[in-house]
Amino acid sequence: xxxxxxxxxxxxxxxxxxxxxxxxxxxxxxxxxxxxxxxxxxxxxxxxxxxxxxxxxxxxxxxxxxxxxxxxxxxxxxxxxxxxxxxxxxxxxxxxxxxxxxxxxxxxxxxxxxxxxxxxxxxxxxxxxxxxxxxxxxxxxxxxxxxxxxxxxxxxxxxxxxxxxxxxxxxxxxxxxxxxxxxxxxxxxxxxxxxxxxxxxxxxxxxxxxxxxxxxxxxxxxxxxxxxxxxxxxxxxxxxxxxxxxxxx
Numbered sequence: 001x002x003x004x005x006x007x008x009x010x011x012x013x014x015x016x017x018x019x020x021x022x023x024x025x026x027x028x029x030x031x032x033x034x035x036x037x038x039x040x041x042x043x044x045x046x047x048x049x050x051x052x053x054x055x056x057x058x059x060x061x062x063x064x065x066x067x068x069x070x071x072x073x074x075x076x077x078x079x080x081x082x083x084x085x086x087x088x089x090x091x092x093x094x095x096x097x098x099x100x101x102x103x104x105x106x107x108x109x110x111x112x113x114x115x116x117x118x119x120x121x122x123x124x125x126x127x128x129x130x131x132x133x134x135x136x137x138x139x140x141x142x143x144x145x146x147x148x149x150x151x152x153x154x155x156x157x158x159x160x161x162x163x164x165x166x167x168x169x170x171x172x173x174x175x176x177x178x179x180x181x182x183x184x185x186x187x188x189x190x191x192x193x194x195x196x197x198x199x200x201x202x203x204x205x206x207x208x209x210x211x212x213x214x215x216x217x218x219x220x221x222x223x224x225x226x227x228x229x230x231x232x233x234x235x236x237x238x239x240x241x242x243x244x245x246x247x248x249x
Contacts (some may be wrong), residue, residue: 052123060127064134067101068141095145096219099171100226102138103212105131107233110209114240129185132205136182139175167218174211177204209234 071094074085086093109131116124151157161168181202183189190198213234217227 050123057126057130061130064105071097091145091149095142095150098138098142098145099216102135102142103216103230105138106135106209106212107230107237109135110205110234110237114237117244133182133185136178139178143175167215170211171215174208174215177208181205206238
């Protein structure tokens with residue numbers, strides 16, 4: 001959900017120009033949002049004008065949906081044939097499974113900008129929006145399993161859990177913050193809001209990612225190794241952005 005270019009500029013605060021495949025405006029100096037085109041040094045034509053093959057993006061999207069297809073099949077198999085691909089608690093396991101994939105894709109979305117800079121691969125910019133929307137999709141599925149199957153559409157239970165269980169409160173807040181990012185992820189919304197307001201809105205992705213990591217950590221009862229790995233990846237991504245912002249890159 002990530003959050004471009006004036007003549008002579010390289011992605012620092014203007015909207016996309018003709019032929020640009022970005023999904024959002026660039027960043028102003030000191031900004032590090034998640035929808036920008038690359039700045040100088042990011043290499044939009046990266047390495048002698050390299051352009052990825054046209055089939056790469058749809059292949060990435062299809063591959064990213066494989067976990068969703070698998071969990072649907074495993075859930076059916078466990079209920080219909082008692083296969084236990086999702087352990088003895090398929091609802092809980094599928095809930096956790098989709099939640100982790102939501103967080104993986106959200107962190108991948110945030111990792112695109114550092115990857116563009118480090119690899120000088122400006123063509124990666126279009127994948128920022130892709131992974132952001134994938135993260136939102138898996139987060140909605142995660143919520144759907146919890147609400148539809150775990151608490152069986154009981155609104156009173158939902159309200160009670162959100163009010164009394166902090167990790168659910170934080171997780172729900174993180175998902176709610178992703179809604180305006182998904183809705184305004186198109187170029188049309190960039191034009192409507194303008195670069196400055198659009199960039200400011202899409203910085204909410206950092207808050208959502210932090211809340212997601214805390215939600216995951218608090219939801220794990222015993223082994224917190226995986227949540228800490230996720231948190232370390234997020235810290236690295238944000239640390240690189242902060243360092244580059246300080247350096248004016």
